[in-house]
Amino acid sequence: MTTLTSAARRRRPLSRPRPLNWGRIAAWAALVVAILVTVGPFLWMLRTALSNNHALATQSSNLLPADFTWGAFARVFGLQSQAEAQAEGGSGASISFWQYLLNSLIVSTMITVSQVFFSSLAAYAFARLRWRGRDKVFAVFLGTLLVPTIFTALPNFLLIKNLGLLNTYLGIALPSMLMTPFAVFFLRQFFLGMSREVEEAAMLDGARHGRIFFQVVLPNAVAPLATLCLLTFIAAWNDYFWPLLVGNAPAVRVLTVGLGVFKSQSPQGAPDWSGLMAATLVSALPILLLFIAFGKKIVNSIGFSGIK
């Protein structure tokens, strides 16, 4: 490779400028199309959210917001009176995304903090401790990845109901708080790759596993723990099916469930598109902000978690 390219480099100044490489142009064109197809809908979401719902129909192909207004956002946060909302094409039904935003934040944080912590404990036992049956237990843990969500969802719904936890934050969060196979797997992989030297030195000094875990292993695993926290938080934030089953009451409704309700309240004939897009934007924004801040971490984690 090196010899080839250096030879080519030496030859290039002598020859004429390279003819257009059509393959390469086509490849770039395909990439640009892919990016436009990806980003375009998000811009359209923003454009719609900033439009007056009544004006959407008449200016449907104008690329700028139709009769620019913040009204849709005010409507979504319950800041418009019923008359104002209806004047701008809303349904007038009371809806408060502040509450949903708060609920999503509480539930996702509960799940993230406790799932990552308990999973890291288990991952340490699978990666570092020697005990009979370890690999078998781990295989069984991993096997649960194949169990479809709906299969456990029905009995889990009954369990949460019997515990009296329907329509509580704990009821929504509990099944994901103690472990997920993915989190255990992800951290175990990382712990296996960590150098044992420091841990062994600490062990020789007579430190117990508890101390080694908290004072040596966790501080050295800040990066993967942060990545896992991000992935867990995003997954919890985006979940729809389970919160729909156990948390449909307005007081605990998370954003995804709230969006479904908002959509179904919208009149069939003339839906409140700007309100709906403002609501989706509000729901997506925290994740998009996280992504802008930590995008590289998330992108790089995909190869790791998926393949190795």
Add this chain to the structure above:
Amino acid sequence: MTTTSVGAPKPTRHTADSEGPRRSVRRRSLGDLRVALIFVAPALLGFVLFYLVPTIRGIYLSFTDYSILGNPIWVGVKNYVKIFQDKLFWNAMGVTLEYVLLNIAFQTVIAVGLALLMYHVAKSTLIRGILLMPYLVANVIVALLWFWMLDYQIGIVNQVLQWMGMPRVAFFGNEFWAIPTVAFVNVWRHMGYTALLIFAGLQAIPGHLYEVANLDGASRWQTFWKITMPLLRPVLLLVMVVTITGSFQIFDTVAVTTQGGPINASRVIQYYIYERAFSQQDFGYGSALSVILFVILAVVAFLQMKFLRGNENDLD
């Protein structure tokens, strides 16, 4: 599974008991079990409470008549017999299968293409990040966004179609288009993620293989089919397993857009189970349906592993 003994060659029981250093080694391995139990306890509790017991309970419920009120009544295989005569079940299976096939075909082809672009044309993390964006946003959000963009009356896509002189399409409201549309929405959300998985696989292929192929005068087309694709097999298999198991469980998109309609055109299996169990309170029937879904997924995963030899790698 190496269990014990770092420095002690084959300690027999009585010597281990009588000799100091060896005994300490043995004690440590026993001690590990005790410590391990403490470390694993919360996760194990979660596993037993929310995976193991529900699995057993789900199978049990599938043999009962149970509306959430009252107690489950054992009815044997009645639910399963009913399912095999249930037109809506077969409809749901057909619709789900159509969705799965469309999803795999388009998603895999597009993702391989995107991965090659990421690998050969633009290696920037920014571009990969942009393409990953839809995947990070909730299904519900993506579904509503496209529900608006594909609206029959004033959706932008139909505006463009009309502008190009083509007829408008009722994407979500037409029996023929409902499932392809749902599949399209999900391909849009997942293509960047899948491409990233494949991209990681491409990076793992040793560069010298391409150099040799180059020297032997292989064309790009040949290199792609003779080197890239075979070596991508484990990754592609993983992607397929993830895509197929995921697609069989399509719910969110359908729930917030078509709700199974028009008529039964998009009543996919998980949505059907949801309706039976929660709208009609028929938990026994719903459980039996989900046992069937579980079995199908297990068989599919097993077949893929067996016939595509996913756990082997041509590099080893």
